[in-house]
Amino acid sequence: MSARVLKVHPADNVIVALRDLSAGEQIDFGNDTYTLPYAVSAKHKFVTEDRQPGDPITMYGVLVGKATQPIRRGESITTFNLKHDADRYGLDKKQPYSWQPPDVSPWQGRTFMGYHRADGSVGTRNYWLVVPLVFCENRNVLILKDAFERELGYSQPDTYRDQVHELLSLYKAGDMSVIKKMEPFVAESQNQTLAHPAKLINRPFKNVDGIKFLTHEMGCGGTRQDSAYLGSLLSGFINNPNVAGATVLSLGCQHLQVDMVAAEIKRQNPKFDKPLLLFEQQAGTEYALMAQAVKETFLGLIEINKLERQPAPLSALTVGLKCGGSDGFSGISANPVLGHLSDTLVTLGGKTVLAEFPELNGVEQELINRTDDNAKAQKFITLMGDYSAQAEAVGSGFDMNPSPGNIKDGLITDAIKSAGAAKKGGNAPVADVLDYAEPATTPGLSLLCTPGNDVEATTGMAGSGTNVILFTTGLGTPTGNPICPVVKVSTNTKLKNRMPDVIDFDSGPIIDGAQSIEQNADALLEYIISLASGDLITQAERLGQDDFIPWKRGVSL
Known part of the structure; x- marks a missing residue:
């Protein structure tokens, strides 16, 4: 990985800035040299060739938008010069799919200490x-x-409450000047293993x-x-x-x-x-x-x-895969880490659950190709189509999914956001497709129909039986769940340092070049084993962040 830029897929015609790039700066990448006409902020992308209105923009190897204005070579894509677009999908376009499972020999025989239930499932909490x-x-x-x-x-x-009590005491004593000069309370152990x-x-x-x-x-x-x-x-x-x-x-x-x-x-x-x-x-x-x-x-x-904790194989884990407060690094650091971890657990016989259907917009065909069972592939097509149509009927299609924070940090179109979000699902075949709150019972990767809304999605995953949820974020979000530990994984180290009381694990070393995706994923799996065994709690658990919002099946992106 270059210290300055990254091209995610060979077929892409955009390059990602890994740090702020100045106007006039020359970027050497592969056999090409790019002179930037304007500054490009970290997490944003510049084009590798001139684009005219209607020309496609590709990232992660898929169509993510079309130019609405001329874009010069080396110029960044923005909401002004690019609009969302995505390839059509369907069973008639389905292609054969094969994959190479990761080497899981280091994890075979590993266990966590969990609560064994009469139905054969294992809890990470009691x-x-x-x-x-x-x-x-x-x-x-x-x-x-x-x-x-x-x-x-x-x-x-x-x-x-203690802070309010102290302020009240000072107020009653008439010490207004002391109140105004008081330093805010600082909680202890926010940046330590919990x-x-x-x-x-x-x-x-x-x-x-x-x-x-x-x-x-x-x-x-x-x-x-x-x-x-x-x-x-x-x-x-x-x-x-x-x-x-x-x-x-x-x-x-x-x-x-x-x-x-x-x-x-x-x-x-x-x-x-x-x-x-x-x-x-x-x-x-x-x-x-x-x-x-x-x-x-x-x-x-x-x-x-x-009840007491007893050893359980890693195949007893059912891990939810979620992102929120995403940024331009999500699809190249933390999300691929979750994808590699998902492939590892699937190969070991465990279950992983990828949610957020509005954030699969543009990568539907890839997921259809990965679904061996045509009936399940059709279920995915139907759920996606019905959801999309319902959103469009009220003037709020999936293309309106990116939030202002997403856009500011490089996720210009929903297809860019979705292509990066889908990386959480790794490369394993799709074993099952689930409607909201439908139980995840099939070993392997399942697709779960939920909104992108953080809490509606995590609520749905817990309702489907996840016993751990991994949640990547580039901007920072405190989302938790009442019954399922939610692990916050930062896409960049600056976020981990800025919000240590929210973030549990850092994938920023990938951006810095200090770790590979595989190394970071292995470290995350070790963390999960300790968490699932009850040796650690997440920051959301420490904060009592018990978020619960049922999805009423209305339009929620």
């Missing part, structure tokens, strides 16, 4: 889950949350990683379809291998009924054998409901605390 079937129960869920977390040692530190809290805090239930409380605004009042999808999602969360048991609160009269959820849990997992506590408020007083829920949940915690 959680009790409390969920409402309808928004009417949110208050009761939050009351339970406060009671259990404070008494059992799972509540978040009172850092900011040990699991159970090793540091005197909790009564040493083998219970936490009690997770979900709230939402659904379950009644919307469409019956919305309630049915919510039921599937909540059932997926309860079935997730990281969940040992659940308390379910129902009002009684809502669309999403208790028997619907119980039936969906069994439909998804006929071997379901976890404690499941069901309570309905309209059967009596609120006090009776809550007192019984507290007692039965406490007894459930006693039972799941008897």
Whole structure:
């Protein structure tokens, strides 16, 4: 890799700037020399040949847009001179596909310490889950949350409450000048490896990683379809291998009924054998409901605390693959790292799940080619087509997906963003195609229909059974999940240094030339083994970043 620039694919007619390049600077690459007419910022791309309106721009070996203005050789592509475009796709265009699995001999026989469930799955965490079937129960869920977390040692530190207390004391004393000069509080250990809290805090239930409380605004009042999808999602969360048991609160009269959820849990997992506590408020007083829920949940915690971590093969991992707050380095550092790691796990017999269908726009044909089963390939085509058509019907097609932050940092069109995002899926064949919250049961790489929206996507992956989620970011995002550890992987070291309290792992050494993609991926897999074994927690877990947003199947990019 050049210290200044990179050409991602031999067929590309753009080159990526790895650092800021000045106007007039000469770039030697291969057998060519480029003189830049204008400055090119790091993460952005300049063309290797003159382009006229209508001429194609290719990156990652695929069409990512067409010129709308003349673009001189060495000039950068922008939203002014380039518009999104992508190749058409279909089963009729399907080509034979083959791949070379990576050498996994160093990983054969490796294990992590996980919680073995009766259905054969293995959890990386041991959680009790409390969920409402309808928004009417949110208050009761939050009351339970406060009671259990404070008494059992799972509540978040009172850092900011302590700060407010000190400020209030100074205000009462009339020390306004002191308040104005105070330095902000700085939390400790933000940039250090994070040990699991159970090793540091005197909790009564040493083998219970936490009690997770979900709230939402659904379950009644919307469409019956919305309630049915919510039921599937909540059932997926309860079935997730990281969940040992659940308390379910129902009002009684809502669309999403208790028997619907119980039936969906069994439909998804006929071997379901976890404690499941069901309570309905309209059967009596609120006090009776809550007192019984507290007692039965406490007894459930006693039972799941008897579970202990045992060795499990790496094939027991189900890893979600996600990106958010992406930048121009995402597709050449962190995303390919996830792709190599995915190929490694797939070769070992594990499962990986690639989500975000709006961010597969432009690489559909490659994924179709990689799907051996034509019925599954057609399912992917149908899901993509229906989703795209729904977005276009309200004037918000996939081409409008890149955010202002994406564009500022080099992702000019959705096809550029998508081609880089798809690198998270590596090169393995596509083993399955899943609709939102559909369980991931087939070993190998699965494509999961979710929005690009960070939390809707991670929520969907956890609902499909992931026990670890890898989340690459170039701009920084604190996204987490209630039941599934979310590992934030930075695309560049500057981000890791700027947001150490959010980022868990750095792929920046690839950009700096200090590591190869394979070396970085191997280091990430070692990190995951420690994380899955409970030796470490993620920054999102430390922050209590329990984000949960169900997708209502409306237009969300």
